Amino acid sequence: YPYNLDFDYGALAQLQHFSINNLGDPFIESNYGVHSRQFEVGVLDWFARLWEIEKNDYWGYITNCGTEGNLHGILVGREVFPDGILYASRESHYSVFKAARMYRMECVKVDTLISGEIDCADFRAKLLANKGKPAIINVNIGTTVKGAVDDLDLVIQTLEGCGFSRDRFYIHCDGALFGLMMPFVKRAPKVSFKKPIGSVSVSGHKFVGCPMPCGVQITRMEHVNALSSNVEYLASRDATIMGSRNGHAPIFLWYTLNRKGYNGFAKEVQKCLRNAHYLKDQLRAAGIGAMLNELSSTVVFERPRDEDFVRRWQLACEGNIAHVVVMPSVSIEKLDVFLNELVKNRSTWYQEQQPPCIAADIGKENCACPLHK
Amino acid sequence: YPYNLDFDYGALAQLQHFSINNLGDPFIESNYGVHSRQFEVGVLDWFARLWEIEKNDYWGYITNCGTEGNLHGILVGREVFPDGILYASRESHYSVFKAARMYRMECVKVDTLISGEIDCADFRAKLLANKGKPAIINVNIGTTVKGAVDDLDLVIQTLEGCGFSRDRFYIHCDGALFGLMMPFVKRAPKVSFKKPIGSVSVSGHKFVGCPMPCGVQITRMEHVNALSSNVEYLASRDATIMGSRNGHAPIFLWYTLNRKGYNGFAKEVQKCLRNAHYLKDQLRAAGIGAMLNELSSTVVFERPRDEDFVRRWQLACEGNIAHVVVMPSVSIEKLDVFLNELVKNRSTWYQEQQPPCIAADIGKENCACPLHK
Numbered sequence: 001y002p003y004n005l006d007f008d009y010g011a012l013a014q015l016q017h018f019s020i021n022n023l024g025d026p027f028i029e030s031n032y033g034v035h036s037r038q039f040e041v042g043v044l045d046w047f048a049r050l051w052e053i054e055k056n057d058y059w060g061y062i063t064n065c066g067t068e069g070n071l072h073g074i075l076v077g078r079e080v081f082p083d084g085i086l087y088a089s090r091e092s093h094y095s096v097f098k099a100a101r102m103y104r105m106e107c108v109k110v111d112t113l114i115s116g117e118i119d120c121a122d123f124r125a126k127l128l129a130n131k132g133k134p135a136i137i138n139v140n141i142g143t144t145v146k147g148a149v150d151d152l153d154l155v156i157q158t159l160e161g162c163g164f165s166r167d168r169f170y171i172h173c174d175g176a177l178f179g180l181m182m183p184f185v186k187r188a189p190k191v192s193f194k195k196p197i198g199s200v201s202v203s204g205h206k207f208v209g210c211p212m213p214c215g216v217q218i219t220r221m222e223h224v225n226a227l228s229s230n231v232e233y234l235a236s237r238d239a240t241i242m243g244s245r246n247g248h249a250p251i252f253l254w255y256t257l258n259r260k261g262y263n264g265f266a267k268e269v270q271k272c273l274r275n276a277h278y279l280k281d282q283l284r285a286a287g288i289g290a291m292l293n294e295l296s297s298t299v300v301f302e303r304p305r306d307e308d309f310v311r312r313w314q315l316a317c318e319g320n321i322a323h324v325v326v327m328p329s330v331s332i333e334k335l336d337v338f339l340n341e342l343v344k345n346r347s348t349w350y351q352e353q354q355p356p357c358i359a360a361d362i363g364k365e366n367c368a369c370p371l372h373k
Numbered sequence: 374y375p376y377n378l379d380f381d382y383g384a385l386a387q388l389q390h391f392s393i394n395n396l397g398d399p400f401i402e403s404n405y406g407v408h409s410r411q412f413e414v415g416v417l418d419w420f421a422r423l424w425e426i427e428k429n430d431y432w433g434y435i436t437n438c439g440t441e442g443n444l445h446g447i448l449v450g451r452e453v454f455p456d457g458i459l460y461a462s463r464e465s466h467y468s469v470f471k472a473a474r475m476y477r478m479e480c481v482k483v484d485t486l487i488s489g490e491i492d493c494a495d496f497r498a499k500l501l502a503n504k505g506k507p508a509i510i511n512v513n514i515g516t517t518v519k520g521a522v523d524d525l526d527l528v529i530q531t532l533e534g535c536g537f538s539r540d541r542f543y544i545h546c547d548g549a550l551f552g553l554m555m556p557f558v559k560r561a562p563k564v565s566f567k568k569p570i571g572s573v574s575v576s577g578h579k580f581v582g583c584p585m586p587c588g589v590q591i592t593r594m595e596h597v598n599a600l601s602s603n604v605e606y607l608a609s610r611d612a613t614i615m616g617s618r619n620g621h622a623p624i625f626l627w628y629t630l631n632r633k634g635y636n637g638f639a640k641e642v643q644k645c646l647r648n649a650h651y652l653k654d655q656l657r658a659a660g661i662g663a664m665l666n667e668l669s670s671t672v673v674f675e676r677p678r679d680e681d682f683v684r685r686w687q688l689a690c691e692g693n694i695a696h697v698v699v700m701p702s703v704s705i706e707k708l709d710v711f712l713n714e715l716v717k718n719r720s721t722w723y724q725e726q727q728p729p730c731i732a733a734d735i736g737k738e739n740c741a742c743p744l745h746k
Contacts, residue, residue: 020584
């Protein structure tokens with residue numbers, strides 16, 4: 001991942017002289033003194049406003065990574081519906097399936113469209129086959145490989161259309177990378193607690209650029225009360241997955257959110273989307289199969305044939321495709337260097353052979369193989 | 374906790390300019406480039422030597438905290454024995470009981486002795502009542518509140534005495550704080566993979582003094598193969614609890630282990646034990662009930678009556694007792710300031726009233742109430 005590293009390190013690096021540890025519930029004062037819980041709560045309030053939930057109605061914490069957010073959200077869902085079935089699209093992050101195994105939950109994988117979005121026709125069929133049990137659904141706000149955004153409204157419609165009333169389903173939104181970008185994208189469907197969702201998580205070290213892995217998890221207060229138990233020696237409450245939590249991360253997040261503000265993020269998101277479109281268009285112009293989901297800055301394209309090239313550019317690959325996640329630190333100049341190198345190398349890879357067909361991965365209209373171009 | 378902060382920050386603080394992220398399995402090269410896996414493996418090798426397991430026979434990783442180590446160790450145990458019962462003493466860390474709930478495991482709480490150690494008579498009775506199912510045991514190498522070290526050899530004897538052969542039990546050693554100190558304590562029972570144990574975890578931010586929460590988890594290679602699944606887009610394997618992991622922590626740990634070495638740690642452990650004895654003796658000399666387990670640097674004593682005093686000294690309290698964990702950064706001078714302040718304040722707390730009896734918590738011989746002194 002091309003991270004977004006432009007902190008004011010002069011001041012913030014000094015923080016490393018202190019061991020800062022957030023233990024237990026961020027909203028309950030505990031007896032451990034060197035913490036950053038005021039910053040943590042400040043960051044959580046910011047996200048609560050973004051996702052439209054009142055201060056007294058939410059609970060949350062700053063996690064160690066996106067996986068912890070998913071583990072927490074799905075655990076809350078299971079505690080709300082102990083016999084619920086977990087539904088998640090095949091292109092969900094692997095931590096979702098890990099959670100199902102850890103928590104001993106029945107898990108139903110739902111098919112995806114070519115775009116990577118959940119296929120709500122298949123979702124409907126699988127819901128109807130399991131009407132007897134409540135549904136716990138992982139909704140992807142940007143899948144890992146294709147950056148596909150599941151249609152939250154259609155997921156809710158499908159549930160209600162299959163006879164699942166609001167007290168019979170729980171939705172966790174995995175916003176890993178894109179949960180923080182989407183609010184700034186025009187026409188994007190809104191992630192909001194005004195809709196019947198139970199929790200949302202995002203990563204803090206991707207788009208926000210926090211230099212240590214971290215994430216934000218927000219859920220409804222009513223749900224977390226069922227989950228938590230009191231820990232006397234901490235004078236706190238145990239509602240988190242992890243115990244000790246990195247105390248520097250909330251300070252970095254708080255600083256960035258306040259320095260950039262909504263407008264700063266909106267500008268960066270626009271830049272990412274613009275540059276992603278540029279990359280996709282240039283790939284296609286060079287005769288290389290490529291796809292870019294409308295709401296995403298993740299460009300999916302034909303997997304480069306040379307593993308050295310893949311390693312040098314740190315491309316994440318799956319089957320016949322690779323992807324580039326265009327973050328604020330990725331400039332047009334950098335994309336041009338990448339494109340030139342790819343095009344130059346590629347001309348040597350396919351002298352005697354044809355480039356592969358990747359229509360099954362990105363659709364016929366995006367494929368540039370001899371058959372589809 | 375009085376942490377042990379004496380890194381060479383001049384050089385190491387520079388690391389904060391880089392976003393370092395360890396994804397997936399530390400022993401498998403992945404496609405994400407900015408990592409510190411060489412350091413991670415170096416640290417793991419150090420602990421593998423300490424706990425006597427061959428390089429090719431172990432698997433492990435650097436966790437985000439002690440809780441993650443327990444969550445991992447107990448999950449490995451459950452995957453080895455899916456219908457196993459989890460046994461843990463009442464004074465085990467709360468993350469152990471959280472794991473049982475998360476993983477939907479049957480959990481049997483075992484009584485403790487006054488010292489805080491597991492009561493193997495009660496353990497025996499509970500094992501015999503559940504002979505039909507394999508046993509997964511959490512053994513405490515230093516409990517959270519009293520610093521009590523469960524007798525690993527007696528636990529193994531009890532298991533074998535109850536007819537549990539080695540293919541019917543799994544032992545996870547929670548070494549949170551003391552797992553790293555005990556190897557340097559004379560007469561301490563040894564934690565070693567030459568004994569039939571399955572996993573050991575320790576915290577890295579306590580005795581080692583890493584400035585961000587972290588821990589080390591080591592298990593047997595044969596066990597982790599059952600747990601893991603491959604993650605193609607990372608070109609790695611998913612055998613950890615968390616996804617992205619802090620890449621700075623392994624560098625800090627590696628640096629400290631190499632700079633201090635075995636001899637450095639041995640000296641610091643001796644200092645901690647000496648100072649803990651000093652604190653306990655001074656408390657008793659001042660007529661204050663206090664206990665110190667033989668293998669521990671955790672001094673347990675009468676809970677101060679004034680909550681301001683508790684907060685100012687950040688004392689962790691449970692019921693009628695409080696504790697001080699004597700770490701290398703705690704000097705005799707600091708202990709004297711604490712003792713003087715406690716004795717001065719306490720004389721005002723008990724002018725008209727008698728100090729409470731805490732014999733039930735720390736034993737008659739350690740209590741200093743009017744009845745027992």
